[in-house]
Amino acid sequence: MKLTVWTYEGPPHVGAMRVATAMKGLHYVLHAPQGDTYADLLFTMIERRNHRPPVTYTTFQARDLGSDTATLFKESCQDAVDRFDPQAIIVGASCTAELIQDDPAGLAETMGLSIPVIPLELPSYQRKENFGADETFYQIVKHLAQPQARTQRVTCNILGPTALGFRHRDDVEEITGLLSDLGIVVNVVAPLGATPADIAMLPAAHFNVLLCPETGEAAARWLEKNHQQPYTKIVPIGVGATRDFIAEIGDIIGKPVLIDESRLRMPWWSRSVDSTYLTGKRVFIFGDGTHVAAHARIARDEMGFEVVGIGCYNREMARPIRALAKEYGVTALITDDYLEVEQTIETLSPEMILGTQMERHIGKRLGIPCAVISAPVHVQDFPARYSPQVGFEGANVIFDTLIHPLVMGLEEHLLTMFRDDFEFHDAAGPSHHGGHSPLPGEDASGGDISGHKKDEAPLHSDNIIWLRDAEKELKKIPFFVRGKARRNTETYAAEKGLNQISLDTLYEAKAHYAR
């Protein structure tokens, strides 16, 4: 037993639901107790789907236990086929049904249905959601893909996008556009939007684009082995990865490809002087293996951050993430225990976290800015607007996403110079979240009208006199930071035992308070 509050991944049958819900014309008959239908609301609420997931649950109860549940399963299966008229069904058990050993696969096969019945074996007590999705998609492809001739034109399939996938909807659109620019037509996107009939046509493509290794790799490998379709190894998230991906496609189709980069704004945005302050920002990256690997490269090579830690929660990606960590000179954190992640973040105290919904909350607790780069995500990361992660527009989106939580450049400059000022103190946080920033105790008086008046009051304190030059210089400082500059300078003068403030004193004070 293992005590858990937060889980990064659901059980494997939720992964199977992600595949079933992504597809059309496919139905999932799930042997599960009453209550397991809770998973429907992940799709209807978080992803805001306008239809029920195509899943029939047997929802057995205590009184059904015994021989009755097998009959219940068969009846549910027959009902589902009659009612929804699917092209194929997948059948399986949830964690509880796994314990009562009804064998949904065997039961469904004896029913003599006229459509393909694809049995799923998903070990609920060993594996998790991503495995469930990968395995389900693999079984569907294995059962339905038909040997056939290649298309005349160069075509490819896009493998891996599912329901509840982080930005899968827009990633498919972006990569389809990118491939079309390369003169490549998409044969089938699967599982997202595909029917069982479409799955049968997968082998007609010349190669496969493996968009989401977590959910599509088993199928891609099987297609490579059985239908001689090579698949892409690079996931095009980030500018460098996208260019490498394009080159990889060039290798696969045997001719160099060129692409118009006029919409790609990220490299210039990152090179422009306003981004200089991003240099060396210490970031910690956590999420699913694919997004973590992509973001490590973006963080270091495209944003100029310093990567201080990387890790993933899906142990299927442990090996590549460990190798990558070595390359970055950091230790990989492979865990699905959020307390361990929190501890690591506390120890490393990065300036920014790139993570999941969970890291967002850890960041909030520790006061560290965070951008969400990977599932699990909440409803706000299924946005209405177009926001892919892959390709050139994806790079633009990622640049904006990564800088928004950070303090803006000028703001940071002011924070450093006048770090205890009532408006520009460290605790004020980034401008986007300024609405609830706390006021520093002592300087709070500067926030009201009388405070401003005080700033403009005659420039001498009890025993410190401002010389004319210094006074003139002070007035050149923008009014909203002038009060702080004055106080800092006076404090500095008092500490040095000076009773007059000259121009030099003002600049010495400024140098003293700058970090």
Add this chain to the structure above:
Amino acid sequence: MNVPMPPTNGGCRSAPVLKERGQREVFCGLTGIIWLHRKMQDAFFLVVGSRTCAHLLQSAAGVMIFAEPRFGTAILEESDLAGLADAHEELDREVARLLERRPDIRQLFLVGSCPSEVIKIDLSRAAERLSQVHAPHVRVLNYSGSGIETTFTQGEDACLASMVPVLKDTTARELLVVGALPDVVEDQMMGLLADLGIGPVRLLPARRIDDTTAVGENTVFALTQPFLGDTHAALERCGARHLAAPFPFGDEGTTAWLRAIAVEFGVSEETFEAVTAAPRARARKAIAQASEALRGKSVFFFPDSQLEIPLARFLTRECGMTAVEVGSPYIHDALHGPDLDLLPAGPQISEGQDVDKQLARARAARPDLTVCGLGLANPLEAEGLSTKWAIELVFTPVHFYEQAGDLAGLFSRPLRRKSVLRMEAAE
């Protein structure tokens, strides 16, 4: 006293009930933990279950999961299934670790789930054993919130029922009010009862374990929630007597509920009128304002929480709605009877569910408002039906006079929203 007038066309108590079996689109009892742990401030709820259970709690708890909640799941692993011998050792170890980390915990609930029930881990024995190990600081109890045994709010019922046998004995003639209410609502209720001169009043659940809740042959109890069938039975086994009444939703429900208690404790009509007149007037006014959009509209209830029958009574009698179908996961005559008596005849009363058949009935009836779970709400909205998601009715303060307007508002808001959104697709 203000006795509610029974409907002229007869109530629904003897109406034929459509009993269905089939796929049920409902939560399991584990969900009760989400609001119970807020109420019982020194309790921790440890589910013994699978990753699915943890995932459910996470999905249902939403963002609450990050506020150091006092619940968690001991996830069964492959090795726990192989042999039962060490399941108890494993549990003991996890509980010890947990209590060490959270010394503020005074009551620990071991909550059974489908997997733990199916492999028959004896959690009641574990609770006894752990109670001895961690006595006197921590009391360990056990109940089942599994989907195979409980539906949604029944989890609270199972939890409270598990507490009844360990309540102190008393011979005092006292009122015990049963059902977890938001603190603000509970305070209002205690204020009304005190003004009526009724006291001391005991609460189940109490906010903390040190608060004394006792039960005995002279105890009379009132239920604030309609889903407490097992707790009702457990209290009756202790010799306590139930005060049957409609549930305290709306002006009428609250008045009838208070009246049942007032009659039992011999409160004079003058006192009752003096105490209730002002809040009743406020409630009526608030309901009248909030229910404008509801008058003459039809409502369809999918089964969810067992709150459906008293809410249908409130919506039909006090907000002018017509009920098409009132579905409830379970109907318990001793609990739901008084509300069924007041619910005007007409709607189909259904118990249990075959969700696809019920959806077909809802589509055919095209009600103005459909009360359902989150798994159905958006799909039905997409079909053009207005929905009110039912779970909110369990989390939001809705009982008694001061919340009556808010309660009507929860149902009228979706209809108002539908009328204010003007985004027909461009041609």
